[in-house]
Amino acid sequence: MQQICNFIPEKCIIVAHNAVFDRTTFLQAYKFYKTQDRHFGFTDDLRELIFLDSISIFxxxxxxKNINTDNTKLGILYENLFHKPIENQHTAKADVVAMIDIMNKLFNRKQSHEYHLRKHVQAKTNLKGSLIAFKNSKILSDKEVVSTLPNYMFK
Known part of the structure; x- marks a missing residue:
């Protein structure tokens, strides 16, 4: 947990497929380690993270592109787009690589992923449920989340 927290900058946007799961898992681990060792190197305002759910973006x-969106499981999306299963699915690396492959397929490659994510946030399309943030170990409301977004997301 300490390695993860050292890796993540103070303010960070994490793109995850089904971000609710990742957010919940991260918060549980963070709170557990915080209660286990008060000298673990954490502070109460450790991180301000925003989990952006790739499901709504995809x-x-x-x-x-007129592609069916009934099933948004990562493996199904990948198979529908690439006509093969994700190799080593459900491992962190394989799932991240698959998500990047899907983003490459769906987004205009002349623009960066950050550009497309920014456009998604700027349009405020389906933001409810796709933006999840916590600060000081407290989950923020939708209104607080939008106010937490870095200014560059709206330029």
């Missing part, structure tokens, strides 16, 4: 892009 759904939006798939609809624009």
């Amino acid at each position: 759904k939006e892009r798939l609809k624009k």
